[in-house]
Amino acid sequence: MSPVPAPTLPSYQRAAIPRTPWPVSSTLELGALPTAVPCARLHAKQLAWEWGLTSMTETIELLVSELTTNAVHAMAGRDGAIAHESGSKSGMPTRGYPLL
Numbered sequence: 001m002s003p004v005p006a007p008t009l010p011s012y013q014r015a016a017i018p019r020t021p022w023p024v025s026s027t028l029e030l031g032a033l034p035t036a037v038p039c040a041r042l043h044a045k046q047l048a049w050e051w052g053l054t055s056m057t058e059t060i061e062l063l064v065s066e067l068t069t070n071a072v073h074a075m076a077g078r079d080g081a082i083a084h085e086s087g088s089k090s091g092m093p094t095r096g097y098p099l100l
Helices: 035-049 054-075
Strands: 079-083 093-100
Touching: 035 054
Parallel strands: none
Antiparallel strands: 079 093
């Protein structure tokens, strides 16, 4: 699966975007779910584009992907499974998907 290139704006539109002074920040809350890593990667890719860091997009995506994967593994239960979204009757997520 080849990576999707980050979107770029034409130069005449880039000049119109006001630059926000650094430091800028963003947050994204994720659970120990199979979809956490792709969500974090897409969020990071969009922020890199918004912040004008398109030359670093691949590196940022890789770093975020590795850190999120480590966090999901750390938050997984001792049985080595991560929660999935179906949930139990109590409303709490049930265990499923083994970590590979």
